[in-house]
Amino acid sequence: MTIAFMDMPTAASAALPHAGRRFAAFLFDMDGTLITSIDSANRAWTRWAAMRGFDPAHVISIMHGVRTVETMKRLGVADPEAEAAWITRTEIEDTEGVVPIAGVAEFLATIPAGRWAIVTSASRALAEARLARAGIAVPPVLVTAEDVERGKPDPACFLLGAARLGVDPVRCLVLEDTLAGLAAADAAGAAGLAITVTHSHPIATAHPAIRDYRGLAVAAGADGLAIVRSGPHGAG
The missing domain is CATH 3.40.50.1000 (HAD superfamily/HAD-like)
Incomplete structure (x- = not known):
C-alpha cells in the first residue's frame, strides 16, 4: 500500500x-x-534560473532532496561546482523564513x-x-x-x-x-x-x-x- x-x-x-x-x-x-527552508531555497534557485536562462519551475521541481552540484550536472551547466557554490552562498546569505x-x-x-x-x-x-x-x-x-x-x-x-x-x-x-x-x-x-x-x-x-x-x-x-x-x- x-x-x-x-x-x-x-x-x-x-x-x-x-x-x-x-x-x-x-x-x-x-x-x-x-x-x-523552501522559501529561501526557492528564492535562490529562481534568481539563478533567471540569470542562466532556465525555467525556474522546472529547476525547482528537480532540486529538492539532492546535492546542489548534482542538480547542476543534471541541468548540464558548464561548471557545476561554480554554479553550486553560487547557490550555496546565496542561500547562506538569505535564511529568511x-x-x-x-x-x-x-x-x-x-x-x-x-x-x-x-x-x-x-x-x-x-x-x-x-x-x-x-x-x-x-x-x-x-x-x-x-x-x-x-x-x-x-x-x-x-x-x-x-x-x-x-x-x-x-x-x-x-x-x-x-x-x-x-x-x-x-x-x-x-x-x-x-x-x-x-x-x-x-x-x-x-x-x-x-x-x-x-x-x-x-x-x-x-x-x-x-x-x-x-x-x-x-x-x-
Whole structure:
C-alpha cells in the first residue's frame, strides 16, 4: 500500500509510526524534515534560473532532496561546482523564513545524546546557517554534502551517519521528506519515516508518514528507542 505525502493527519491523531519497533539511532534529513527552508531555497534557485536562462519551475521541481552540484550536472551547466557554490552562498546569505518543523524541538529533546544525527544534502556551512536560524543545535554527528562522493539516493550518507554513531544502519530509523532520501534509506537497509508538512503535491511512498512531530516523543529502553505519544501517557 502507498501513502500519499498530502493531507496527512497530525501525529497526535494518527497511528504511531513504526509502533512496537525499537531502533539504535535516528538519522534525520534536514531541509523539510527538521526545518522548512523552501522559501529561501526557492528564492535562490529562481534568481539563478533567471540569470542562466532556465525555467525556474522546472529547476525547482528537480532540486529538492539532492546535492546542489548534482542538480547542476543534471541541468548540464558548464561548471557545476561554480554554479553550486553560487547557490550555496546565496542561500547562506538569505535564511529568511527558515523555521523548525512543528514539534521538532520537543521531539529531539527526548532522544538521548549520541543517538541521533543529521544527514543532509546541504553543505556544512549552509546546514550550520539554517540550523542556527531555526534554533536547532548542531549535533555531534552532522553528515553533509562534502562528506560523500555520491549524494542521495545513494546510501553512502546514511551509512556514514550510522558508522559515526557506532550503530548498524539496519537498526536505524531515517526520517526524510523526499523520495531520493527514502530510497537512500532503503538502500542502506534502514527503516524510513516520511515527514510531509512541506509538501503541497502528493508523492507516494510505502513508508509510514507523519505530517510533523507534534504529539510524539522518543522513549529509550534497554532494547532501543521507540516513538511514543508525548504527554502523561507517553515519554514526556
